[in-house]
Amino acid sequence: MASNVVTRFMEKHAALSGKPHRVRSSAEAADAIADILAAIGAQRVALANLSQELSAAIERTLSGKVLELRKEPFPASTLPHAIDDCQAGITGMAFGIAQTATLAEIAVNDAQRLVSALPRTHIGIVHAKDVVETLEDAAPLLRSIFQQNPSNCTVSFISGPSRTGDIELKLTLGVHGPGEQHAIIIEE
C-alpha cells in the first residue's frame, strides 16, 4: 500500500520536472545526496530541519566531499547571504502528498525556508510513511501543525522546481528559486 503512494508521488514529481529518488535508509539517502552534489559540483551546502540521525549520516558521507556544510543555528547577522551563498540546500520535510508530489516543510524560523528557497538546487527528504494520498488528506495534518505551533509557523508546499511561463508561455525553470528540485523518499 505505502509503496503505491510512493510510486504515485514519484511519477507526479517527475511529471513536474522534479527528480525523485527512492532509498531504503538514512545512509542510502546520504549516498544519493552525495551523488547529486557531486553532479552539480556543490562546494557549500546548507542543511535545515533534519533529524539527528539524518544529519549525522549526511555529515559522515559528505565529509571531505564538500568544502562547507552550513547548519542550524544560523547566526542572524550572516543571513540571508550565508544561505544564498550555498549551491545546494537540503531540508527535512514533514510530510508528502502523492496527488500533487508535494513536499511539506514546517518552518518556525525563516532561515529554514531560505534553505529550500535560495540555492539553485534543493533536496527535500521525506519518509514514505509520511506520504499521504491527496490534498484533502493534508488538511488535518495542517490543522495539528498549526495547533502545535500557536504563535509563529509557516508550512510550505513545494511541488517541483521554481517555474515560470511568463515569456511566451514557455516553461522555464529556476527563475528565482531552485531550478533543480530533488525529492528523496526513505522507505524503511
Added chain:
Amino acid sequence: MADVHQAALKARIVKALEEPKHSAALLRCMQRGRDNRARALTELPGGADFRGTVKAVKDRCIEHQVELVNRFIANAEARGTRVFCARNGQEAIDYVLKLASDRKAKVIAKSKSLTTEEIEINDPLIEAGLKVIETDLGELIIQLVHEKPYHLVFPSVHKMAADVAKIFAKETGTEVSEDIPSIMKVVRAYLRPIFLNADIGMTGANVGIAENGCIVIETNEGNGRLVSSIGDCHVCVMGIEKIVDTIEDAMLMVLAHPVSASGQLPTTYVTWMGGRSPLGEGESRGPRESHIILLDNGRRSTRDDVAMRESLNCIRCGACMNVCPTYGVVGGHVFGHIYPGPIGIPWTAQVHGLENAGAFASLCISCGLCKEICPAEIDMPMMIAEVKRRFAVEHGFAKAERTMMGADGFAALGSAMAPIANRMIQSKTARKVMRATLGIDERRALPPFTHQTFKKWFHARKRVSQESKRRVAFFVDVFANHNRPDLGQSAVELLERLGCEVALPEQRSSGYPFIAYGNLDKAREVATFNIARLAPFAKDGYDIVATEPTAAYCLKSAYLTLLHSSNDSEFVAGRSHEFFEYLIDFDTGTTEFPSLKGRRFGFHISCHQRPLGAGHGAVEWIRRHGGEVKIIETGTCCGMGGTFGLKSGPLGYDLSMAVGKPLFDLFNQSGVDAILTESSVCAIQLREGTGLPVYHPLELLAQ
C-alpha cells in the same frame, strides 16, 4: 449619450485590431489554458464537479463574512500579526507609507498581488522615495514598461521574448540576448539583490483562514516565499472576500485555483503563513513584524448588492479570460480597467465605479462561456447585463443596441412588408441608410423575411388528429418565426411523424437581446410573460421544445435567474429541451428520409448550446442517419454573439469577424462539404466567414 461613450471604446478597438500579433499571442495563451484545464480535469477525481463545491464554500463564507473576518483577525493577532482594516485604497496606502517611514525602509519587494494593483499602491510609494520592485516576472515586465496587466494570470503575455530582452537590456544597461534562458539569467541576477536587501516584503494572499489566522500565498516562481521571509517586515494586502472558514475550505481553493488558471496542479509553491518567524538566531537587523491589511474598497457594499454579490466568489483564477471571445482579440488593456476580462466588468463597477466599468462593458457579447468555465460558477453574463443596465440608466442605450432590442418589432415589420423589406436589405443605398439610422452594418448579409411567419403557418394548417405518445409545446424565437419558418415547420412535422402532439402556446420571442444589451427590466417582462404562458403546459405534462439554442438557454437558464428561480420558472426549466437533445431519445433513425451517407459535415456548437449538451443530440442524430460529422471548434465563439455582429463598425461587425477568423480558418482547412449549426445567427456568420454552405440540421430533411 451612450454613442458618445462608445466612440472612445471603438477607437481603442480599432487600435487593438491593428495589433494582430498581440491578439495571436493572447489567443495561444487562452487556448493553452483551456486545453491544459481540460486535461487536468480528466485527472481530477470527479472532473469538473469541484465547481459546485467551490461555489457552495464561497457562498457560505460570504454569507458568514462578518463573523469570519472577526475570527480571522483575532486568530492572526494571537499569532503576533498586526491586522489593519482599510476602508479604501487610500487608507491602505497611508498605512504602508507610515510603516515604511517608521521603519526607515528603502526597498519594498513585491510578489504578484492584484489587490495592490487594484489600489494602485506603487506610485505613491515610489513618490515617497521608496524603491518598489515587482518580483513576479510577468508583473516586473509590465512594471518596467508602465503598463497594466494584459491577462490576470499572464500579465505580460503580449510581450514576446525579443520585447522582454529589450526591456531588460534597457533596465540593466547590458546586452541581453533574445533567448529565454539568457533572459532568465539576467532576471535572476537583477532580482537577487532586491530579494536579499528588501526592507519590506509585500504580498497579496490567495486565501485567509479564519480558523487559525493563516494566510495562503501561491506562486510558481517562488518569489512569494523570498519576499515573505527575508525582509524584516512583511505586509500582506488582501481583500476581505478571500477569508474562508476552515483549512479544508482553503485546501479546496488551493486545488481549484491552479486547475482553473492553467490546468497545472498544483501551484509549485503554496505558503501557509501563520504569524512572523525570526530569521536565524541572535541579533538580527531589527524587529521582525508582519502586517495584514484587510481591504474593503467596495466589497462590503457589494455583499449587500444582491445582483453583484456573487462576484465576491471570484478566486482570481483567470479562467474566464481564457474563453472570452472579444477579450481574446482586443486584450486586457481595452477589455479591462485594472481588472481585465469578464469578471473585470462587475469588479470594476464595484471597486472602481460604474463609469469605468461602463466604458468597456459593451465588449461583452453575452455568449455565456465565462459562466461555464468559472470554478465558482459565477453568473457573469447576468451581472454584466446588470452593469450595462445601470450604465444605461445614466447614459441611455446606443443606437444600434436599441435596434437590436427592437429586433422583434423590426422583424414583424419585415415579415409584414416582406417583398419591400427584402429589396431593402439587398439595396446598397438602403443599407447605408440602415447603418446611419439603425446601426446595422451594411456588409452583413441579412436573411430575407418571409411573409408567412411560422406562427401563421402553424395556426392555419390542418392537423390530422392521431393517438399521441408525447405532447410537445413548441417555443419559437424571433428568427425562426420571421426569417426561417421552414425550420420550425420541419421540426413540427418531424415531431408529429414520430407520434407527438404539438401545441404552440401564446408566446413572445425569447428576449435574449434585452439581456445582452442590459435592458433587464424588459428581459424580465418577457420572461414573466413567457413563463406564465408556458407553465400551464408544463404542468399539464407537455415537454417544451425549442430549436434555437438561445431560446432553449433562456428557458433552461436565463429565465430562472431573471425570475429568481420562481416555482413556475423552475417547472418550465425542468421540462424544457433543446430540440435535438429531446429528439434523440426517441428518433432512432428509422424515420423515412433521405440518407446522409457520403456527406461530410463540420458541426459548430453555438455558445448557448454548451451547457445544453453541446450539440451532442444533433451530432448523434446526423450520425444515426448516415452522415459523417465532426465537431469543429476553437473552444470559444464564432464571433456573432447573437446580434452583436450585425451592428456596424468596430463594436460590431469588425470585431465579430476578427473573433471568428480562427474558426473560419479551421472550417476551411477541415475539408468538410458543409457546416451544420443549430443557431440561426451563427449560420449567418459562418456562411459569410467561410464561404461554405451552412445548414441547420433540420434543413437536411428537405434536401
